[in-house]
Amino acid sequence: DTEVTQTPKHLVMGMTNKKSLKCEQHMGHRAMYWYKQKAKKPPELMFVYSYEKLSINESVPSRFSPECPNSSLLNLHLHALQPEDSALYLCASSQDLQGAPGSPLHFGNGTRLTVT
């Protein structure tokens, strides 16, 4: 079983709703990530946090807002999403940033989001 916990597992929301995805890890990892995965596609990087600071934003629309309250938690706040935003949202963590040897990503099970 994965050591990265994501909640909720499934989420259905309307285009005017505000919701949040949550991710938690207790492995002492210093880097945390949000990925988006469409069906039969590879994960696409959205955000990277390193030492609780936003390190990378892959030109993600502002309707997605990440937050890292502490080193173990990562949130993704959602507002005014579009149906095409429906996807599996994956959280991951690693000991160090990906450029460092010995730091593979550990993924959560994901939140399957449907926007109606």
Next chain:
Amino acid sequence: AQSVSQHNHHVILSEAASLELGCNYSYGGTVNLFWYVQYPGQHLQLLLKYFSGDPLVKGIKGFEAEFIKSKFSFNLRKPSVQWSDTAEYFCAVTSRGNEKLTFGTGTRLTIIP
């Protein structure tokens, strides 16, 4: 910019057959290479990784991969597949000092009992 190619989109094999999935990357510098597996309905799991040293790396569940620098390849192999190996397999690369892990498009492996 780094990129990864997986030319096999869908591979279908019978149990006990040998497996080789191709992975080629484009980046001229020092790279870190990974194979991840996603079983149906489950999270992405690390199969194996290469950072340096012996170019033949062994991973979990009997998988291995060989880093051939001259060919920019990191092919995944298993001598005898099982039905439980049915999954999506992703090759991924990052370069030293680059925070972004780049995934290939994935190969869907179906094992027929």
